[in-house]
Amino acid sequence: MSTSELPDDHFRPTYEEIHVQIGEAAQRIKNDFDPDLMVAIGGGGFYPARVLRTFLKKPSALDPSKLRNIPIQAIGLSLYEEVSGTSEGQIGNEVVRTQWLDAKTVSGKGVKGKIEEGKDAGGLLGKNVLIVDEVDDSRTTLQYAYNELLKDVRSAISALSEEEKKDLAPTRFAIFVVHNKNKEKRGTLPMLPDGLPKEQEEIQNGVCTAVRYFAGAEIDDVWCCYPWEETDIIEHNRLAALAKEIKARQASTN
Amino acid sequence: MSTSELPDDHFRPTYEEIHVQIGEAAQRIKNDFDPDLMVAIGGGGFYPARVLRTFLKKPSALDPSKLRNIPIQAIGLSLYEEVSGTSEGQIGNEVVRTQWLDAKTVSGKGVKGKIEEGKDAGGLLGKNVLIVDEVDDSRTTLQYAYNELLKDVRSAISALSEEEKKDLAPTRFAIFVVHNKNKEKRGTLPMLPDGLPKEQEEIQNGVCTAVRYFAGAEIDDVWCCYPWEETDIIEHNRLAALAKEIKARQASTN
Numbered sequence: 001m002s003t004s005e006l007p008d009d010h011f012r013p014t015y016e017e018i019h020v021q022i023g024e025a026a027q028r029i030k031n032d033f034d035p036d037l038m039v040a041i042g043g044g045g046f047y048p049a050r051v052l053r054t055f056l057k058k059p060s061a062l063d064p065s066k067l068r069n070i071p072i073q074a075i076g077l078s079l080y081e082e083v084s085g086t087s088e089g090q091i092g093n094e095v096v097r098t099q100w101l102d103a104k105t106v107s108g109k110g111v112k113g114k115i116e117e118g119k120d121a122g123g124l125l126g127k128n129v130l131i132v133d134e135v136d137d138s139r140t141t142l143q144y145a146y147n148e149l150l151k152d153v154r155s156a157i158s159a160l161s162e163e164e165k166k167d168l169a170p171t172r173f174a175i176f177v178v179h180n181k182n183k184e185k186r187g188t189l190p191m192l193p194d195g196l197p198k199e200q201e202e203i204q205n206g207v208c209t210a211v212r213y214f215a216g217a218e219i220d221d222v223w224c225c226y227p228w229e230e231t232d233i234i235e236h237n238r239l240a241a242l243a244k245e246i247k248a249r250q251a252s253t254n
Numbered sequence: 255m256s257t258s259e260l261p262d263d264h265f266r267p268t269y270e271e272i273h274v275q276i277g278e279a280a281q282r283i284k285n286d287f288d289p290d291l292m293v294a295i296g297g298g299g300f301y302p303a304r305v306l307r308t309f310l311k312k313p314s315a316l317d318p319s320k321l322r323n324i325p326i327q328a329i330g331l332s333l334y335e336e337v338s339g340t341s342e343g344q345i346g347n348e349v350v351r352t353q354w355l356d357a358k359t360v361s362g363k364g365v366k367g368k369i370e371e372g373k374d375a376g377g378l379l380g381k382n383v384l385i386v387d388e389v390d391d392s393r394t395t396l397q398y399a400y401n402e403l404l405k406d407v408r409s410a411i412s413a414l415s416e417e418e419k420k421d422l423a424p425t426r427f428a429i430f431v432v433h434n435k436n437k438e439k440r441g442t443l444p445m446l447p448d449g450l451p452k453e454q455e456e457i458q459n460g461v462c463t464a465v466r467y468f469a470g471a472e473i474d475d476v477w478c479c480y481p482w483e484e485t486d487i488i489e490h491n492r493l494a495a496l497a498k499e500i501k502a503r504q505a506s507t508n
Contacts, residue, residue: 074328
């Protein structure tokens with residue numbers, strides 16, 4: 001069997017393949033959701049969020065002929081990994097916050113510095129918020145991130161005056177992952193059907209009751225070796241190319 | 255002139271080249287500085303921090319035969335870009351905070367969730383902190399990030415009891431950028447000489463008085479097209495390969 005040339009059955013996407021997939025997903029995300037800002041789940045979401053930003057630029061408010069980047073806020077969540085200070089039983093069972101958004105970042109009120117002078121002063125309220133991660137494996141981390149951000153947004157909205165509430169656009173959430181693994185999920189998300197028109201969304205107390213979900217690709221429940229996790233990227237690319245070659249060889253002999 | 259095959263004189267490093275350079279720098283960073291955590295300046299620092307993490311793993315406290323990731327904290331700074339709400343005159347002249355570390359993250363005291371139960375409860379105090387960005391162009395953003403983090407650390411240390419201060423290891427800062435542009439800098443950093451033994455560092459009130467500086471590569475003052483900023487990564491790689499081919503051709507005819 002020619003697959004013995006490979007050390008294992010791991011899936012090895014290259015940087016270029018993932019980059020292209022993110023670009024393709026960005027078009028769907030722009031059409032269906034049009035995000036105002038991203039919340040990247042670190043460390044896995046950092047690379048996809050950075051590449052997505054390239055494809056999700058918006059016309060500048062100062063000069064609409066120019067494009068501007070949409071902001072990225074980062075949160076830190078750890079599920080499978082050891083964080084210093086966690087006890088052994090916690091690893092893999094619980095989501096641990098290593099960084100979170102402060103109340104001002106959620107509400108956009110009283111943001112320090114010159115940003116507050118502007119009309120559109122940041123914050124999550126009234127925005128289309130895209131949560132970004134690397135892979136949707138058990139869905140535990142994504143469920144946690146969505147539920148906790150939703151909680152913070154609801155609490156910030158409830159602190160607004162009636163007048164402020166009236167002026168506020170609905171807050172929407174969507175999720176983007178590079179890969180969604182087709183497997184049974186431990187976490188759940190209230191999903192909107194693909195391509196649902198915005199008018200058909202249900203809004204409750206200023207927040208959309210469900211999320212839009214985008215994946216760069218659907219994959220089987222295989223071990224995925226991300227290029228940014230490799231110490232030897234040249235070998236990674238060699239094995240990625242070899243796996244494709246073997247697949248093509250097998251297809252041509254069948 | 256054969257360079258007319260290229261659209262411009264921009265520098266186009268590939269993902270793989272940058273990945274390899276980050277891996278090489280990581281060895282020097284580990285030897286000279288041995289970081290406990292990273293502070294990634296978003297969005298540019300997100301990709302390099304994520305790749306660096308792969309190369310900077312440390313033995314686990316729970317099981318020293320296993321390696322664990324070091325934490326990444328993210329801050330958001332904007333210099334050249336428009337942030338919604340900034341006024342026109344601000345762009346390119348000032349550094350604007352779009353995300354920052356809260357006081358608990360700096361001090362490591364009272365961090366919410368299970369992390370606080372551990373001995374090594376996060377925070378910047380007493381740690382080797384590596385600030386990570388994409389490129390050192392004018393040095394303005396790096397100066398801002400270092401000065402402000404230093405200010406926060408000094409203020410957190412001054413709030414400690416005398417006993418806590420006595421037990422605290424020195425806090426050290428270092429900087430890593432993928433590329434340092436060889437040009438006159440507007441920002442300044444108090445630099446430690448390369449490879450200075452740790453014993454020769456000057457510590458004042460619990461903080462090292464200068465920073466270690468690491469760059470993946472020194473480059474000329476050219477326009478650099480990072481792969482994560484490209485909408486067409488295939489064309490980027492084609493132009494990168496073509497530029498190398500032209501250079502080799504020219505070298506062989508000279």
